[in-house]
Amino acid sequence: MVDLVSHPDEIKVVSKRFGKGATNLDRYLELEGYKAVQKALGMEPDAIINEVKNSNLRGRGGAGFSTGMKWSFVPKQAPKPKYVLCNGDESEPGTCKDRLIFEHDPHSVIEGVMIAALAVGSQTGYIYIRGEYRYLSVIMQKAIKDAYARGFLGKNIFGSGKDLDIFWHGGAGAYEVGEESALMESLEGKRGIPRIRPPFPAVVGLWGGPTVINNAETLASVPHILLGGAEWYANLGTSRNGGTRLFCLAGNLSKPGVYELPMGYNLKKMIYEVGGGIANGRSLKAVVPGGSSTPLLLPEEIDIPMDFDSLTKAGSMLGSGGVVVLDDTNCIVKFALRTMKFYQHESCGWCIPCREGTDWLKKTLTRFHAGGGVKKDIENIQYLSENMLGRTFCPLGDAAAMPTIAFVKKFRKEFEDHLEGRPCPFEKEGAVEELPVLAR
Amino acid sequence: MKFSEEFETRFSEMIGHYPTKRSVLVPTLLYAQDEVGFLSDEVVQEIAGRLDLTELDVRNVISYYSLLTTKPRGRYNVQVCTNIACMLRGGEELFVHCKKKLGIGHKGTTPDGMFTLEEVECIGACSWAPAVQVNYDFHENLTPGKLDKVLDEYKKKGTQ
Numbered sequence: 249m250v251d252l253v254s255h256p257d258e259i260k261v262v263s264k265r266f267g268k269g270a271t272n273l274d275r276y277l278e279l280e281g282y283k284a285v286q287k288a289l290g291m292e293p294d295a296i297i298n299e300v301k302n303s304n305l306r307g308r309g310g311a312g313f314s315t316g317m318k319w320s321f322v323p324k325q326a327p328k329p330k331y332v333l334c335n336g337d338e339s340e341p342g343t344c345k346d347r348l349i350f351e352h353d354p355h356s357v358i359e360g361v362m363i364a365a366l367a368v369g370s371q372t373g374y375i376y377i378r379g380e381y382r383y384l385s386v387i388m389q390k391a392i393k394d395a396y397a398r399g400f401l402g403k404n405i406f407g408s409g410k411d412l413d414i415f416w417h418g419g420a421g422a423y424e425v426g427e428e429s430a431l432m433e434s435l436e437g438k439r440g441i442p443r444i445r446p447p448f449p450a451v452v453g454l455w456g457g458p459t460v461i462n463n464a465e466t467l468a469s470v471p472h473i474l475l476g477g478a479e480w481y482a483n484l485g486t487s488r489n490g491g492t493r494l495f496c497l498a499g500n501l502s503k504p505g506v507y508e509l510p511m512g513y514n515l516k517k518m519i520y521e522v523g524g525g526i527a528n529g530r531s532l533k534a535v536v537p538g539g540s541s542t543p544l545l546l547p548e549e550i551d552i553p554m555d556f557d558s559l560t561k562a563g564s565m566l567g568s569g570g571v572v573v574l575d576d577t578n579c580i581v582k583f584a585l586r587t588m589k590f591y592q593h594e595s596c597g598w599c600i601p602c603r604e605g606t607d608w609l610k611k612t613l614t615r616f617h618a619g620g621g622v623k624k625d626i627e628n629i630q631y632l633s634e635n636m637l638g639r640t641f642c643p644l645g646d647a648a649a650m651p652t653i654a655f656v657k658k659f660r661k662e663f664e665d666h667l668e669g670r671p672c673p674f675e676k677e678g679a680v681e682e683l684p685v686l687a688r
Numbered sequence: 689m690k691f692s693e694e695f696e697t698r699f700s701e702m703i704g705h706y707p708t709k710r711s712v713l714v715p716t717l718l719y720a721q722d723e724v725g726f727l728s729d730e731v732v733q734e735i736a737g738r739l740d741l742t743e744l745d746v747r748n749v750i751s752y753y754s755l756l757t758t759k760p761r762g763r764y765n766v767q768v769c770t771n772i773a774c775m776l777r778g779g780e781e782l783f784v785h786c787k788k789k790l791g792i793g794h795k796g797t798t799p800d801g802m803f804t805l806e807e808v809e810c811i812g813a814c815s816w817a818p819a820v821q822v823n824y825d826f827h828e829n830l831t832p833g834k835l836d837k838v839l840d841e842y843k844k845k846g847t848q
Contacts, residue, residue, distance in 0.1 A: 498776075586772055590771055
């Protein structure tokens with residue numbers, strides 16, 4: 249159990265049952281639980297899809313694709329069973345929001361999967377939770393069992409004549425599995441290697457059947473949309489960016505935590521008011537706005553609404569809602585190196601630009617940070633990254649390249665300060681161990 | 689090869705959840721590892737047999753997932769996150785501290801078999817950084833002092 253935080257600017261939708269004991273099914277029912285799915289049972293599938301489309305709900309996993317649109321791609325008639333797959337393989341560095349949903353409100357995810365299944369005409373849903381979140385798998389397994397016991401799941405749900413099964417599934421440690429096609433591979437009991445698209449999962453997914461894959465937060469938002477109405481939800485956010493989302497404030501802040509704020513909330517306010525400003529009286533150096541894959545923003549760039557379109561326009565991404573704040577004591581080269589070390593570790597190795605690119609970038613950045621860099625390396629880091637962009641099977645290559653390009657572009661001087669064998673100007677004494685310096 | 693009753697119940701339940709048998713592979717391997725301590729040759733053989741897979745198929749999957757291991761670990765696996773959000777709040781210092789305190793390096797095990805140390809990637813505790821996971825338990829908002837207490841508790845529990 250982690251401490252819950254709050255701020256007056258929060259609008260609690262997905263988090264409205266946090267801390268209220270909603271893991272208990274009776275308590276969940278008291279808090280309007282399973283009302284949305286009963287409403288959905290009385291609606292035409294197209295009406296559900298339109299409601300979600302009109303709410304301007306966009307994927308909370310990072311890509312920000314319209315959820316209703318995604319559902320509408322599933323063919324009405326299909327020769328194979330259709331599936332709904334909830335992506336709870338939360339692993340983007342900086343992101344810790346789905347964890348709270350599973351911990352405090354597991355039934356909302358189940359209900360979201362049910363509504364998605366009704367919308368696309370599926371009878372089977374899976375909720376995939378990363379292996380590290382064992383205590384959440386326990387919570388989810390119990391929640392599903394409780395829902396079956398009441399007849400909310402299984403045959404003839406709520407006496408509607410419709411059958412619907414939802415199962416839990418667990419991972420075993422892999423960032424790449426958060427990518428939708430790798431997620432399906434993993435659920436099928438294989439290495440999490442992405443599939444080539446097209447065909448897209450909406451047409452050919454799990455075991456060849458049409459599959460809808462949504463992030464856990466996205467699905468947990470759906471019941472609220474059905475109950476409150478598309479218009480209400482859309483109006484909480486900005487145009488084309490409906491609703492609220494969970495922002496995970498992390499890094500050098502005075503009051504880090506997970507806060508639910510409307511889409512389009514100003515980033516500067518988020519850092520200085522909601523997050524309590526930079527800790528220990530330091531000043532802001534940069535902020536990673538949406539998980540480690542998103543290019544960082546400079547202090548002069550943070551007066552910006554946090555929605556998908558505004559961040560894209562600013563050359564970054566809203567991503568997964570992980571806002572990581574760096575104060576002025578941090579070295580960007582080191583930050584770039586740690587970010588790349590992650591992608592190198594997590595690259596599945598299937599396609600060459602990503603496997604080799606991340607490895608060479610990690611090696612170069614390691615040597616560079618340790619004082620063994622040469623001027624040409626700066627060009628090389630940029631060149632390598634740019635050549636990974638758009639040339640990989642899945643977005644992991646882009647996720648490694650995009651922030652790296654921004655590190656070099658926005659902090660070139662800091663890279664240059666590491667040249668000619670100079671020690672890192674930010675190194676705290678005794679903080680890190682010696683890094684290997686390769687001979688040149 | 690004998691697993692616990694709980695394992696068997698879960699296994700027979702889960703296998704009915706999917707159209708193909710091998711779909712249970714990843715979670716089953718993790719649960720088997722939790723019981724045996726690591727994925728021994730015997731475990732691999734047993735699971736491959738149950739799911740009509742070759743041992744090679746199973747090993748191929750094991751090598752992909754970072755939580756799965758074919759080597760024995762200590763009783764408590766201390767996983768220190770040093771990814772960006774933890775790094776900014778002292779995750780690396782925690783890792784160095786653990787190395788000194790336990791006298792082992794990354795993926796090393798103490799001679800008494802009590803602790804294994806691992807530097808891990810993001811464990812989803814970014815807003816409560818720095819964080820460490822011991823087996824499946826999260827310990828958050830740590831300092832070297834607080835972590836010492838946590839490890840001492842485990843040691844006490846392990847020697848009882």
